[in-house]
Amino acid sequence: MAMVSVKPWRTGAFMTAVLLSGCAGLGTVGGTGGAPDAPAPKVVESKPVKPKNGEASQRYLPRQAYDAQGKKVAYVPAPNPYTGASAPVPPEAVARFQAANRLMADEQYRDARKAFEGITRDYPDLSGPWVKLGELAEIGERMERAEKSYEKALAVNPENVNAYLALALFQRRSGDFEAARDTYVAALELWKDFPEAHLNLAILYDLYMNQPASAQPHFEAYDFLTEGDNPQVADWLIEIRRRTGIETSFIDNPPPAPKATEESASAEPMAAEKSLEAENTEEKG
Template sequence: MAMVSVKPRRTVGLMAVLLVSGCASLQQFAPGSASAPSGSDATVVTAEQPVIGASTSKPMTLAESGAPLPKQVYDSVGQKIAYASEPNPYTVDQAPVPPQAVADFRTASALLDAEKYRDARIAFRQMTRDFPELSGPWVKLGDIAEARGYQDKAEEAYRQALEVNPNNVNAYLSLALHLRRKGEFVGAQQVYIDALTLWKDFPGAHLNLAILYDLYLNRPELAQPHYEAYDFLTDGSHPQVANWLIEVRRRTGIETRFVDAPPPVQEPAPAETPVASEQNADVEPSDKG
């Protein structure tokens, strides 16, 4: 695999629309990403100006990323087999949310949207007592603590959300973003890897991990597979990300498509070596003269 040592050249402004959890655009992720049950736990957060990390002196292999990728497989004649994404574990086999919890969540969210942080915190905290099986209120409490500058409380709330429901993919993104803001890039990397280990077809985690590798850790060769995974899982529906993928390929010099798993190339059968006839094998050259 070819790699080149380079520094990112992408502008900060180009990236300031990302690091989100949710649905259907670069700020609300694409089909197949985190969609919460009624009373949505999903949050939308944008990135502040990145601080580009220095490239490490020790070479890192793609295997060190540790995050699984979706794979496009092919049939025996080389035709693509339609890819079926794994379902979001957060929305599969989940018990119905009580109607009162949905109503309370919406009321508390409206307070948060209005930046009435104290009232919103009280409302979400009450939800954690009334509905201890729900993880969404803990994510929102983390968001409130983050907005008010209480970093320790924010991290505690995000981790509590994952204690309540380890399948809450939105909590993974919120926690990873929180760690990245604190400069804990390795911790953020691990949280994204944990999210993708849970759900390898999570577009938001692939994109955010790619950005972490690209802009914060200066490892474009590790970012490339995850930009590609996001582009693959969203059917190329975001031209901006497709352009970033082209640009990062130019910087790495890696042309491999990491999501492809083509069938093995059939080696042609070796040609049989002609066996000399017994007569020819025994004849000695005749003497001249």
């Protein structure tokens, strides 16, 4: 099964603002968009504790709920803590970030690195530039510097979910699969309804760690959270269920039919038989 990992960020003005977002201790800065807004900015003092056991990731699966009548209750995803921002990113910082991104896209890597470094000096509360510096370090095959840049992004803003993905992908590419798993799990501990973390964790489990039974719940979680809008993932789910033999959903387990309904259904044939007996008696009389 050929799979391609989800990139930890997307291009465009929205994700530019998201990548720039700010610092723990000062509140979250900037970013609005696809995910629901947080009711209020949350300050996180340190990175979430990484569970030592990768199977702990199943604690962060979404669950389809049902009402008393057995009907599905609309699922409301937890808000993205990174985009639930309260203060805008300074326009100058956004402009400089976009200019640095253009340099990077044009493969002017040295100038791009200097530009992003300048942003980190002038706007130390912004974590996004550190993610980009990590990317540039990887391009230059400076792996130790890349890892430190991703970790710095998380130190500046422990709610930067994109930095978790960037660090985990770096760890996976470096062959440290257990560290990558723990980083994805840490991201899900921060935001349990993080679709890309579920998908990349599933790919890691399946293709790199040969644990398809651990991968299946997270493929299901991604499919559920994105409302099945990725047909390729739907195909992967069919294929992985064939391999694991697990057909029961980890996400959607409908309750048994109400007892009263069952009794009513079983009583209907009996009532029909009694009605027929009555008709026969009348005819004989």
